Amino acid sequence: MxxxxxxxxxxxxxxxxxxxxxxxxxxxxxxxxxxxxxxxxxxxxxxxxxxxxxxxxxxxxxxxxxxxxxxxxxxxxxxxxxxxxxxxxxxxxxxxxxxxxxxxxxxxxxxxxxxxxxxxxxxxxxxxxxxxxxxxxxxxxxxxxxxxxxxxxxxxxxxxxxxxxxxxxxxxxxxxxxxxxxxxxxxxxxxxxxxxxxxxxxxxxxxxxxVRGGQAAQIILDDLKLSPFRGRPQLNLIATNPTASAVEFEMRARLRRSANDRSFQPLRLNMPIRNDMETEEKFVGRLLPKSRVRMQGLLPEAIASGDYEVDLDILVAGRTAKKQTLSIKVNAADFPAQDVIISQAAEGLMIAPAQIELAQTRGGVRRVSLSLTNNSRNSKSIDLSAVDRSGQQLTGVTIQPSQVSLPPGSNRKLSIIMKGSSGTSLSVEYGSLRVVTQSDERDFTESKELPLALVYKNLRATEVSVEPVVWDPGDDLAPRFRTLIRNIGESHLPVDARLSINGSSGFRDTLHGGFGKWLMPGESMWINFAVEKPLPPGDYVLRFEMQTGTQPISTSQTFQVTDLVTASR
Missing domain, CATH: 2.60.40.10 (Immunoglobulins)
Incomplete structure (x- = not known):
């Protein structure tokens, strides 16, 4: 080949x-x-x-x-x-x-x-x-x-x-x-x-x-962090080989909130140079003598704010050569793409997905699987219902089961099902999935509503107005470019946008924003494009691109960086 x-x-x-x-x-x-x-x-x-x-x-x-x-x-x-x-x-x-x-x-x-x-x-x-x-x-x-x-x-x-x-x-x-x-x-x-x-x-x-080997057991693991990759959490760490021999290995990681937490899937890590591989070879790491490499992996699920332990395993020829546990602190706000993947319905209770579309049109889905995870130390009783914008029950939607009890550290799968249009003339109907939670040892309930769309007919492309891109130094947040968009159409729009940056100095980067979050009719949204690399002083061309159904939006403008500190703080 x-x-x-x-x-x-x-x-x-x-x-x-x-x-x-x-x-x-x-x-x-x-x-x-x-x-x-x-x-x-x-x-x-x-x-x-x-x-x-x-x-x-x-x-x-x-x-x-x-x-x-x-x-x-x-x-x-x-x-x-x-x-x-x-x-x-x-x-x-x-x-x-x-x-x-x-x-x-x-x-x-x-x-x-x-x-x-x-x-x-x-x-x-x-x-x-x-x-x-x-x-x-x-x-x-x-x-x-x-x-x-x-x-x-x-x-x-x-x-x-x-x-x-x-x-x-x-x-x-x-x-x-x-x-x-x-x-x-x-x-x-x-x-x-x-x-x-x-x-x-x-x-x-x-x-x-x-041979006895043993070099893999001497690999030093440090600098563990969870960093955003296109809005999603990516686990990164540095592996250092202090020995005079090369090492070939695999590395696996698993996050947990407590000693008995098994809600996170094991994660296989790879070297960045192998990100685009699709074979098992992707997960084979190699460390030359006295070298260090970054190992990384994109979390397959969303993560909530809090303190976590990460159990790390180094394997050689399928056998565990070293185990190590490191700690990290997570701020879920660093990962905006999670807003469409998962939501916190109550203290310690996570529900996924965070926005739900059911459709009887060609290519749509009538049934969506919901996942509930209880990361708290208390048992929870959960009541789910589908309501319209006035708070009334949506008769065309069924939740199976609609009431569940979750012990600490457990999870449960449910289904939300669209039964039919009931003769409505609407193309789309909006409502909410209402999640009401009662925790043990508490005398009050917590309530959360997630956006719900019922699509009865094929929707027309959504019309959107876009403001010019502006620079925001970020203050306490990461520096970013921002643009304000408004949905002036009649149906919701999953916002997935990118910003291409082309500098006169040769600097090139592509930033992503929106990450599929819904923008409802008549509403506005700031799309943020976090800048992770400092921008060298110079002239830049910014190209904003976003898909709205079959109609792409593309705008271009110039931008000038005159001060490196200002542009990168």
């Missing part, structure tokens, strides 16, 4: 520019053509033949060049296993895509970034006693001809269970044929060009059999 290469372009207007198409073993991607563009002054922007030429009158022209990796390699990672001191052979297959290519093959040391990305460490050398090439360290690849890199590795002696070695495969590149030209007036015309160079960083992973 071929893997797509993540292109990294280092290009500048020069007499000879070089661009690298790079691949690392964790990218798990497939090579394909790409395109890069440069924008520079030219002496004739209206002349298509002038692209690539540079003048002095300040006009701009785009220079575009298509590119493709020069060759492919399989596999990107080779995994070998054996006992300490064993000598094993390896082989990598190479294919040139469309031209003769000269390459160098170099055994290299490795280093690791906090994201888990592994790169070349020029300060480390690989002993020929550990890795030795049997094929030349330089070769020429010919189109249509398959070549191989072969060699042997000796598993280092010791009690380490895992080692990883690197091979850098680097294209030597082509001769620079760019030469300056002179116009009729004797002026030198500078040209821009791109020279595309391909390189791969391959890995040879060694799994050692019959």
């Amino acid at each position: 071929l893997r797509r290469i993540a292109p990294v372009i280092f290009a500048a207007l020069s007499f000879s520019s070089i661009a690298f198409v790079e691949s690392t073993a964790d990218a798990q991607q497939t090579p394909r053509p790409g395109r890069t563009a440069l924008s520079q002054p030219t002496n004739d922007a209206q002349n298509p033949d002038a692209a690539g030429q540079v003048g002095t009158d300040g006009k701009a022209v785009n220079i575009q060049e298509t590119f493709q990796s020069a060759f492919l390699i399989e596999p990107l990672v080779q995994r070998l296993s054996g006992r300490s001191g064993t000598t094993l052979s390896f082989k990598f297959k190479l294919e040139s895509l469309n031209r003769e290519t000269r390459i160098d093959i170099l055994p290299v040391g490795l280093k690791q970034e906090i994201t888990g990305r592994i790169s070349v460490d020029q300060s480390k050398e690989i002993s020929s006693n550990v890795l030795r090439l049997l094929t030349p360290n330089a070769m020429t690849l010919l189109p249509g001809v398959t070549s191989f890199i072969e060699g042997v590795v000796q598993i280092p002696r010791g009690d380490s269970e895992f080692h990883t070695l690197g091979l850098l495969i680097r294209e030597v590149g082509q001769e620079n044929n760019l030469k300056p030209t002179v116009d009729a007036a004797g002026n030198v015309q500078t040209k821009a060009g791109l020279q595309i160079t391909t390189q791969y960083l391959l890995r040879i992973d060694l799994l050692v059999e019959g």
